[in-house]
Amino acid sequence: MNTYRIVFAGPIGAGKTTAIGALSDVPPVTTEVASDEAVAAGKATTTVAFDYGQVLLDSGDVVQLYGTPGQARFDFMWPIIADNALGAIILADNSRADSIARTLDYVREFAPRIVAGNCIVGVGRTETHPTPTVDDYADALSAAGFELPVMAVDVRSREHALLLLDVLLARLEAVRHVE
Template sequence: MNEYKILFTGTMGAGKTTAIGSVSEAAPIVTDVANTDLSLGKERTTVGLDFGLLTLASGDRIRLFGTPGQQRFDFLWKILAKSAIGLIILVDNSRSDPLADLVVYLDGFAEDLSVLPCAIGIGRLDTHPVPTLEDYIDILANRNQLVPIMSVDVRRREDVVLLIDTLLAQLEANTFGA
């Protein structure tokens, strides 16, 4: 049995804690506290890390880690990315500038993305259809980055599993990195 680590990151409210909770077979470890930032309409926010476990059909186990979303916690991003086999970036399409949000994480994890596979999940596309997936693809193309990107509802286990499968498929096919 092998054990792997996958890291979930993305904006506050994009659903990192929810995504890990959707697929974790054990009660996830969360470090949420009351959010005091009025500019963000959310009651609680992750300030440390999220952690969950998922066993694949092969028997391999995946340790799922989530980062805090806000940039003031970027010191944790690099720590949590250590030894990860892949990165999942979640974007909330209902925010004011979700394309810029994505760039924050592409830049923040640039070093890791040059050597690790990545999958990007865009949330709330059904209620906020703009920007479109094509707009995100253009952003990635302009950066010469080829990363699978899909619409997700992280409350749905199958959507989160699809993101993880997309990462693992890239690893198997060795189609990732700069």
């Protein structure tokens, strides 16, 4: 049995806590507090330390899911959570005007910390905000030197969240076969 650590990153309100809650087989651990920044992002609380959940795969492997805090003043937590993780899921909120630029910031921050730079981008709220498109994200990432999968997802759905995880883990297998 293997244990993998996967991290979720992205701005406040992108859905990190929601995704971990949707995926986890155990009651997720979360550290939510009331926050003005969260209110500005349309919700009452935000994650101050990290989220934790875990998924047991059919293979018997356990995937540990860590959510990073979105607020910049907690960015000291990022390396603690992310260094040497086997993959990162970067969530984007397509309702934000600067979503592609923010996504690039998170990819630049997290990809170097993750084993083999194994990241994937999940774009949320595409049902209300269809543009920019997934291709627009992929093109911007590619122009910055990152060839990463980008998918439209609604992490409130366990199926969507599982698909993100599956694609990430499939890439991990591919990396392991090459190494």
